[in-house]
Amino acid sequence: MSNLKILLNGLIKENPTFMLFLGMCPTLATTTSAINGLSMGLATMAVLICTNFVISCIKNITPDMVRIPVFIVVIAAFVTILQMFMSAYAPDSINKALGIYIPLIVVNCIILGRAESFACKNTPIASIFDGIGIGLGFTCGLTLLGCVREFLGAGSLFGVVVLPETTNILLFVLPPGAFLTLGYLVAIFNKLKSE
């Protein structure tokens, strides 16, 4: 498989949000606004690229029976590093909104899933491309979901108000709105894909 193909695979054919339904907890919980969705997607992508690369590099020196603990330690290390850097350098608003979800990236099934199904069988370079592809797919899914929910629920896009307050449908920024929006987006994605 060429690197471009790996990248597109993650974006469309194995899109984690719309096709694989992986990482549903952050998908539903953090997409209350477009910017939150985008930041969560990018944070996950950063971790995924790093862990895919490292796990692919160490796959031969990791005995099979202890591979999962080793992978989890690597993933947890990168997430902790990301969290430290975010609380030191990221803007306050993003840090406040995502703070409690960042540690959850450790148990995000996308990360361990890709480590198991891709990184421990492929070369480091291919694994980086897989990380970028899946990461972008996840980021697009989250941003799209965030846009729709913010637009319908708060009448704004990326914080810019576009609709008057009277047209806001509060339901969409609350948890039920996340499920409804996700359902419709999956339907649209599948329809587009089958055509």
Add this chain to the structure above:
Amino acid sequence: MEKLKSSLPNMVGVLVGFSIIIGGLLAYVNHITEGPIKQKEQQTLAAGIKTVMQNNNVRVADPETLNQTIDGKNATFIIHSCSDNSGKNIGSAVESTTNGFGGDLQVLVGFDNNGKILGYTILKSSETPGLGAKAGVWFQKNGKGNIISMNPKDKPLAVSKDGGDVDAITASTITSRAFLKAINQAYAAYAKKK
């Protein structure tokens, strides 16, 4: 390279090795980010105190901590006594935490010497975006539920539903109540300290 066999020495060695390397790496990253994180927290607090005291040249004394038991729970208040350039006391900024709709709601509120509210800012909240998260602007001077210049000494703040004078955030009564409770408790702590 041949894959390492799952023998006991191999497994123990790899696990110990990885733990040591990663422990060292984390210690290093912690070391380089510790300073900026602390600095940022202090900046946020300093900026917050300036806003809530409505005074750009505010001088802040060492914070005093007051522990109280409210409703069977421990509550901690941090009081920053403030003075202006000439050294005259202009009141205090008080950090107060209550339980909001989505978790802890931590506010910083500035009182003048008579207990009048000068300003407030939200330090930490996990309220619902689009609803309770509006608390950051709703109760400000130009907001719909303006509390600035009110004085909890005369009458504790309460939402209109509970017989008070403050308009609650639409569809977020719990956040509004938690917010006003934080202000009232902050005032109580401030009055006690004074």
